[in-house]
Amino acid sequence: MTAIRIYEPALCCDTGVCGVDVDQSLVEVTATVRSLQELGADIQRHNLATDPLAFTTDETVRAFMHVVGSTGLPLTVVDGVTVVTGAYPSKSQLLAFAGLAAVAPTDRPQLGLTEKSASGCCGGATGCC
Numbered sequence: 001m002t003a004i005r006i007y008e009p010a011l012c013c014d015t016g017v018c019g020v021d022v023d024q025s026l027v028e029v030t031a032t033v034r035s036l037q038e039l040g041a042d043i044q045r046h047n048l049a050t051d052p053l054a055f056t057t058d059e060t061v062r063a064f065m066h067v068v069g070s071t072g073l074p075l076t077v078v079d080g081v082t083v084v085t086g087a088y089p090s091k092s093q094l095l096a097f098a099g100l101a102a103v104a105p106t107d108r109p110q111l112g113l114t115e116k117s118a119s120g121c122c123g124g125a126t127g128c129c
Contacts, residue, residue: 002079003042004097006033006088007061009073010049029088041098048073 006029012018015030029045036043046054048070055061060077068085076084078097083089095101 001042002097002099004036004044004094005054005058005061005077006043006045007055007064007073007075007077008045008047009070011047012049014045014047025088028091029094032091032094036094036098036100039098039100041100043094043098 008014011026015026017027033043033045048055055065058077058080060080060082061075064072064075064082064085072085074084074086074088075082076089076097083097084093089097
C-alpha cells in the first residue's frame with residue numbers, strides 16, 4: 001500500500017478553523033485526508049509543533065528541512081519520494097497518490113443493457129431483445 005505523509009509547518013490546529021482567519025487549504029486537506037483514511041488509505045499528517053520527531057526520523061524530510069527549512073513546508077512525500085512542496089496537494093492529487101480515482105457521474109458502471117440496433121431492436125437471430 002502506498003504511504004502518503006504530509007509534513008506541515010507549526011500550526012495551532014490541523015483543521016484551519018482556529019483563530020480569526022480560516023485557512024481554506026487546511027479545511028480542504030483535513031476533509032480529504034479523513035475521507036481517504038476512511039477508505040483505508042495509508043495517509044498521515046505531521047505538524048512540526050506537535051510531532052517534531054517525525055521530521056527527524058524520515059531521511060527525505062530531514063534532508064529537505066536541512067536544505068530548505070520550515071519555509072518550504074508543507075511537504076508531501078509518497079513512498080519516500082517528495083511529490084509536493086510549499087503547498088498542500090489537491091484532492092485529485094491525493095486520490096491519485098493513493099491509487100484511488102474519483103468516480104464521475106459518466107463513469108458509473110453499466111447495468112449490462114444493450115442499445116437498440118438500427119434494425120429496430122437488439123439484433124440477433126430473432127430481432128428482439
